Amino acid sequence: MPRVFSGIQPTGEPHIGNYFGAMRNYVRLGEEFGKNSIYCVVDLHAITNPASFEPALLAQRTFEMAVANFAVGLDPSRVTFFVQSHVPEHQELSWIFTTLTPVGELERMTQYKDKSEQLESVPAGLLMYPALMAADILLYKADTVPVGEDQTQHIELTREIARKFNHAFGETFPEPRAVYNKQALRIPGVDGNGKMGKSKGESSTIGILEPLDAIWQKLRVAPTDPARVRRTDPGNPDVCLIFDYHKLFSGLDTIQTVDAGCRTAGIGCIDCKKTLLAGMTEHLSPIHERAEALKADPDFVRDALAQGAKEARAVARPIMEEVREKVGFLKL
Template sequence: MTRVLSGIQPSGEIHIGNYLGAIKQWVALGERLGREAFFCIVDYHALTNPLAYDPATLARRTFEAALVNIAAGLDPERVTLFVQSHVPEHTELAWVFTTITPLGDLTRMTQFKDKAAKQEAIWSGLLMYPVLQAADILIYKADTVPVGEDQVQHIELTREIARRFNALFGETFPEPEALLNPEAPRVPGIDG
């Protein structure tokens, strides 16, 4: 493990599941890796949740997510903590990746199928979520991605996108590995 990237969505209030499943592990990784640890408030990903569309609420939750991470021990003097939408290269690289990602790969994503089944209208952002996630990871050339079990399929797609890009354009991106928190690989929500 040489470079880590992980993100947290500000689509709701930060809760104990976020702490146990992600933030606690991030703090330990940040202490160990320093500047090779990148942690992101993924506000663009939050837009795939219809409840996140209020600009004032999203801005407040983005700020609060950063504060909670810092309060929990993530040291912005040691690691890179940033907001996804403040780095336009994320969406630029995501566009490039959409041109080499088959639609079938996206429609097979379990999270897409589960969330789409609960919505009247299925927004294309939900379908493209894993492509943006791949861009988030690969733009920093992260080789390790701390995630919950529910995101492992997305990391596998990220590996495939990296492999496909490298085959077309030359060795550019590593094929990152998912890093599950051994203490809490899946923290079930209490919201059903």
């Protein structure tokens, strides 16, 4: 059976782009592969970039990311879900991988270049990030990695590291393959400035746990078809982000009604947005309710994460023993 690994950044509240692009996919893979779906909130990665790392918020954001994933339907009793820093084998394997990875290859990573350009002093950890990511995946001998397309280079490097290790120490790791969820790429930001989450702040995002009245305030002022100036002007839903959201949250009948109503000026944009809000309310309300129940029972969340770390370590330990032996460390 394939073993799936995915790392989840503890970036605070996830938005609907994360939800449709990644989180729903985690739930689906979890139903298919059970405990062989391994999901990890990557707090060790979060501290590598001083521009976005806030120590006072890290624990809270890590907790909230677990709550959000459980609230959308990820069942911690069916999958393996834990926090990266709770499984120290990630760091141990990462160190071994740094000794196999040329600095030049790490410096070529596009994400490293983008992030390091914005820093006055670049921490070595930011450079080593892809070696830690390779360790995250290979520590479980995972062969399937659901990621965004911006991670292609890192997955390629992971495959390269696996090959290098196997060549140096004998066949140990599979070469994992990335699986992409294309839907993530098509979700526009609510401010109309490209992909959701790409522009700074929360102006472009709709949080999956955001209160519905706050969502409405964003939808109300969201740009629509710019050619539709007056209520009587026919519009083109194909160029409107509100219509893109309808495709995510509304039923087929509503989508068809909106499409026809927009093109014939049969409906106005505010009515169209209200219909969208109704679809969002239906979809997001049960998630909000589950999140509230989880926040009211923090012990459940902490216990689930502790159990997840235990399960992850049970898989990781024998693999690390095999690695230690092959590398030649003294066994006591």
